[in-house]
Amino acid sequence: MSRSDYEVVIGLEVHAELSTKTKIFCSCPTEFGGEPNTHCCPICMAMPGTLPVLNEKVVEYAVKAGLATNCEISRDSKNDRKNYFYPDLPKAYQISQFDKPLCERGYVEIENEDGKKKIRLTRIHIEEDAGKLNHDEYGRGSLVDLNRAGVPLIEIVSEPDIRSAKEAESYLRKLKSILEYIEVSDCKMQEGSLRADVNVSIRKKGATEYGTRTEMKNMNSFRSIVRAIEYEVERQIDVVENGGKIDQETLRWDDVSGKTFSMRDKEDAQDYRYFPDPDLVAIRLSEDYIENIKKNLPELPESRKIRYVEEYKLTEKEANALTASKYLSNLFEGATKICNNPKAVSNWLMSDVAKILNGKELEPEEIPFGAENLAELITLIEKGTISTKIAKDVLDEMFESAKMPSEIIKEKGWVQISDEGAIKEVVLKVISANAQSVADYKSGKEKALGFLVGQAMKETRGKANPQMLNEMFKEELNK
Ligand code: ADP
Ligand code: ZN
Ligand code: MG
Numbered sequence: 347m348s349r350s351d352y353e354v355v356i357g358l359e360v361h362a363e364l365s366t367k368t369k370i371f372c373s374c375p376t377e378f379g380g381e382p383n384t385h386c387c388p389i390c391m392a393m394p395g396t397l398p399v400l401n402e403k404v405v406e407y408a409v410k411a412g413l414a415t416n417c418e419i420s421r422d423s424k425n426d427r428k429n430y431f432y433p434d435l436p437k438a439y440q441i442s443q444f445d446k447p448l449c450e451r452g453y454v455e456i457e458n459e460d461g462k463k464k465i466r467l468t469r470i471h472i473e474e475d476a477g478k479l480n481h482d483e484y485g486r487g488s489l490v491d492l493n494r495a496g497v498p499l500i501e502i503v504s505e506p507d508i509r510s511a512k513e514a515e516s517y518l519r520k521l522k523s524i525l526e527y528i529e530v531s532d533c534k535m536q537e538g539s540l541r542a543d544v545n546v547s548i549r550k551k552g553a554t555e556y557g558t559r560t561e562m563k564n565m566n567s568f569r570s571i572v573r574a575i576e577y578e579v580e581r582q583i584d585v586v587e588n589g590g591k592i593d594q595e596t597l598r599w600d601d602v603s604g605k606t607f608s609m610r611d612k613e614d615a616q617d618y619r620y621f622p623d624p625d626l627v628a629i630r631l632s633e634d635y636i637e638n639i640k641k642n643l644p645e646l647p648e649s650r651k652i653r654y655v656e657e658y659k660l661t662e663k664e665a666n667a668l669t670a671s672k673y674l675s676n677l678f679e680g681a682t683k684i685c686n687n688p689k690a691v692s693n694w695l696m697s698d699v700a701k702i703l704n705g706k707e708l709e710p711e712e713i714p715f716g717a718e719n720l721a722e723l724i725t726l727i728e729k730g731t732i733s734t735k736i737a738k739d740v741l742d743e744m745f746e747s748a749k750m751p752s753e754i755i756k757e758k759g760w761v762q763i764s765d766e767g768a769i770k771e772v773v774l775k776v777i778s779a780n781a782q783s784v785a786d787y788k789s790g791k792e793k794a795l796g797f798l799v800g801q802a803m804k805e806t807r808g809k810a811n812p813q814m815l816n817e818m819f820k821e822e823l824n825k
Pocket of ligand 2: 390
């Protein structure tokens with residue numbers, strides 16, 4: 347059989363750290379970083395005799411996430427202990443939710459080649475993060491840092507509805523943007539506040555049963571997720587094509603070698619000996635409570651998209667791309683407010699800025715300049731201070747320094763030449779140096795004009811006002 351006879355099946359378990367000020371069961375700060383073991387107290391260090399108290403904000407944020415992803419919100423929910431032993435988990439159990447998660451049966455809509463597709467969510471539950479092991483960083487051996495222990499997480503579990511690495515990426519991007527819009531997580535993948543366990547299996551096209559899956563844990567960049575899925579699919583197909591069987595196991599993706607490695611057999615729910623946490627009370631939510639959160643939900647990407655088409659007259663495609671990231675979309679709105687030219691802002695963001703982001707492998711939130719800078723760039727072109735061509739160089743510079751475009755062009759001497767005398771001087775120089783083209787133009791070859799203008803541009807290193815050049819050439823040549 348060939349590769350195209352197989353169907354890829356993917357399900358993601360996404361962990362998002364919630365941006366509450368304090369941890370889920372104590373009042374320690376959730377702030378990232380800090381000296382090891384300075385954001386800790388007896389509760390999150392699991393001292394005997396301490397008792398957890400559930401942070402109400404965590405429930406609120408999780409319900410927000412559930413409502414924004416079309417979930418049903420459970421009126422009746424609880425916390426369970428998930429028992430396992432690992433040195434970064436001080437209690438030797440994680441407080442999570444087992445059979446009564448806060449949110450169930452939602453969906454997230456993505457776009458693929460065939461249009462829109464719903465990826466169903468099984469559930470969203472709340473749980474606490476574990477600490478962090480620092481291997482060999484402070485001499486030999488591993489030391490544990492509990493600053494992250496007890497930071498609230500939501501785990502968003504998708505149904506195995508995803509059918510390619512590309513769909514997995516779209517789904518994750520959409521989910522990330524929703525969480526950013528509703529401001530429940532900063533979703534900084536580099537800091538691990540958004541990470542995904544990626545479950546992958548293959549099956550013959552037309553099969554009704556799913557194949558055995560493997561799971562890659564804690565993936566935290568779009569690029570490695572896509573690469574890991576592509577690699578893992580090829581590996582599984584190879585195994586099956588060679589008469590082998592896929593083992594259900596947990597794999598580790600290695601970015602350097604671009605391969606997956608076996609870590610351990612996959613554990614089952616029974617291995618965790620889940621049971622209700624007797625130290626915490628059940629969670630009961632009233633209709634009013636849920637309604638209130640629903641009413642106060644901020645604008646989501648979908649409605650922002652519709653607004654962009656109506657208010658700014660953007661195409662659906664533009665609106666879609668801009669609203670895909672809250673950061674990008676805020677940059678668009680901010681710059682538009684200042685320069686009043688939504689089409690130009692959208693064009694710059696979607697073409698030149700997007701190209702640079704792609705080349706540098708950056709996410710929109712890593713754009714080093716703000717709305718004022720982008721707006722000024724556009725205004726400078728409108729006023730004729732710089733040409734579009736120079737503006738592209740200015741943009742490159744804006745990615746290097748946080749300076750305003752006006753400052754950059756002053757420093758580099760990139761101001762467009764719009765002085766009639768200076769333009770005329772160049773035009774005359776080019777005319778006298780290109781007798782053949784001048785003759786061509788005069789004998790009716792319009793094209794020769796383009797060449798002459800090009801020469802003048804070269805002469806001024808792109809700084810001459812192209813419109814003025816054109817007019818001046820015509821004037822001189824027609825004399
Ligand atoms: P856990 O991994 O914690 O044991 P589940 O068994 O509920 O939890 O599955 C977790 C994830 O694995 C879900 O996102 C689900 O969609 C996905 N999944 C389950 N079966 C498969 C499969 N055969 N192929 C790919 N993904 C799968
Ligand atoms: Zn604490
Ligand atoms: Mg799993």
